[in-house]
Amino acid sequence: MRLRIAFSKHGKIRFTSHRDVARIWERALRRTNLPVAYSEGFTPRPKLSFGLALSTGHESEGEYLDVDLDPEQAADLDLDGLASHLTAQLPAGMTATGVVVVDRRMPSLQQAVTSCTWQIDILGVDESTAQAAVDGALAAEELIVTRERKGKQVTDDLRPLVLSLDVDQPIEDGVRLIAELGTQPRAVRVSELLSAFDPPLDEQCVLGSRVLRLHQWIITDDGQRIDPMSVDAAASAPVGVS
């Protein structure tokens, strides 16, 4: 039996890394006494599977993990109230926002998620500058970024992965952008997008920015954009069977 848990991450705890969050969940699940399934072998590990890594320092409204449970012990599991029990075991700033049962044959979160919506608050930039940068990026045929991978310089074109990009309402001392960025074949980082603007947003603006992941999305075979918590409904798989 596989549970999919949705959670949010806000405030001071946003400075923990993806690996830190994995450990936080392992401990929280043990304290909740959920019958988590363990791998076999010399070093049994709890069977947890996380979605796309969230960069250290970013906040999120839409994080997910899949947890495999021991089917025998989990038979009588009551999902009602489980999210709040989990939240009680999480650090301040992390909240479990929902729990559903998903079919174990479904693709993993890493494979399934196709895009993320981001809210990007940039300080020290006025609206017209931001609008020009956004218009320029959207009009560009390609947005080339260079990154280092295994010691080699690799160039990528981000443009096909910028699915939408808008200047949202102004905020104090800056602007807010809303962007939907693709994650396949690889997830575009918000910092990459900002550095690909022409001219690139300067380093201070990037350092002063505050980034919030609003959603993760899965595009289904029939082209629907759905939330990772509703995959079973979309696939009409019987709930509770694994």
Added chain:
Amino acid sequence: MPTGTPTTDLWPRLEPLLPQVQKPARYIGCEDGMQVPEHGPGTTSWLFTYPDTYEIGLPNAGLQILYEIINERPDAAAERSYAPWVDLEALMRRDGIPLFSVDTHKPAGEFDIIAFNLSAELTYTNLVNCVDLAGVPIHSARRADADPLIAVGGHCTYNPEPIADFVDLVVLGDGEEVIGDITDLVGEWKRNGKNAGTREGLLRELSKIEGVYVPSMYEVEYDGEFLAAVTPRYPDVPEKVEKRTVADLGDWPYPKQQLVPMTEVVHDRLAVEVFRGCTRGCRFCQAGMITRPVRERPAEQVSRMISEGLQRTGYDEVSLTSLSTADFSGIERVVADTVSDQGVGQVSVALPSLRVDAFTVGIAAELQRARRTGLTFAPEAGTWRMRQVINKLIREEDLYGAVESAYSQGWRRMKLYFLTGLPTETDEDTLGIAELGRNCVELGRKYQKSPSVTVSVGGFVPKPQTPFQWFGQNTEEELRRKVELLKNDLRGTKGVQLKWHDTRASLAEGITSRGDRRLGAVIEYVWRHGGTFQEWSEHFSVDLWLEALAANGLDVEWYVYRHRTEDEVLPWDHLSAGLHKDFLWQDWRDALEELGLEDCRWTPCYDCGACTGYGIEHVVASATPPAGGSQGTGVDLSTGGAVPVMLQPRAPIGAGS
């Protein structure tokens, strides 16, 4: 928050800096078990600080225990701080942000007492740096009445003279009780307004508390380069400061809410202290000498702390801590309880200090059913003769029995810890280290396809309050030569990996370990020239230490390499860990005679002074040594050199492989 209390939250200023630094999670606090205490004019506030990074400092049990004990008092508050890494420090200094607590991000300067745990001498420059970052004058003599008091505790405080200029008070021994006494006095002083001219009087009162040493209350006289005397400046200040000792560990079941960090730290697991003190009597071991007598925690309390601690923290690993956990008389019961406790699920138990014998391996096998990767033993020296000198009475039989037992039960890797540069050590003794490593691998071949042994060698640094406090440390060149000897001898040996501690770090540690107050200027020099984080190889610089000595007209030979004589006044003679100086001297003579002493827990008393002086006794549940007890407990020591197992004869030198 009571009204009218000035308190500052630095978080809004710190937050924009964190995306620019490595591992920002170490500055956020947010641990399970973190406390958010209320401060106020009637509340005595402590900032417990570890003078190294969060990852190293957070697990420190001493600070966690005191943090809880203080926060249980209605009239006191405790928070924590750690040395910021160099990247954040640069930004803090640029923006004028002082050292802060991780609990509420309160400036360090707003606390009444900033208390440091000192576990390693090479953190001294970080202590100075933290005081400076707190906005407090680094020299105690320059501090104003209302400035925070700078306190230190931990093992290094048995010779605090090198840092005497920088600290207001020093705690010797167990902190559980003495911090209450300090809180009472400081609280009274605070409620009276910390008025001008009262700080000196407070310090004088503090110096009368058992276990508290106030360096500024003592006059130091020199006779040429030698110390002549360290004497109290007032008749009511004690001539000799005795350490504080908690008689019964069962009265102090702390930490009750061990801090669970949100980011990776060393020792990221539950820790339960099973006993304090050790009477094995290893002569090089400062911890074993200064923490006597042995005080065991009741076995049922240990079992309860394990099961409750695992449930509360969500950890799947617990470490049973002490100086030699297999000596805990309740070990078998605790093992049985923990293994049978189905409620805690997949739990592994770590024994951080394995005794070298087959019995211990049996316990480890029972505990570590799942993860059987590596075991660590510390024979400390390569020959039986050398081990008698240092009183680490492990016979070869014990070591090979332990190693064979481990390989036969599925372990593939062993780690063996050794010291080199010990008193009377010959090249034969040094090469004995390689020999032991080779023999262990050979034993492993019976059971494993590719057994491996890591031989880890550290340069010996003599420590205060031990029988080796008179010994002249090996020169850096000599230590390097011995490491080379081992490297050459083990070259091409399959299965044995040699690792060694930086011999230059041993030299720097030697400078600070047995220094006197003249070392204060040296530490300050190193700090002023950017020498922080000296425990970190990327920041350590031995040249800076040597330059600092030279700049102050001090001599490395005199401080580190020379043997001390019996009549020499040692810088720590006015401080006592309970051990009589004549006991230590006799033990030093015994060492030179290659005479081992049995563990006094179960054999007659040698009158070291630790029990009798404080009117307390060993607290052990069993009148007989635990099963399989090696190291001189009821075994025939005359056979120590015998090799009872069949081993391959040593290949002649130059035969190659």
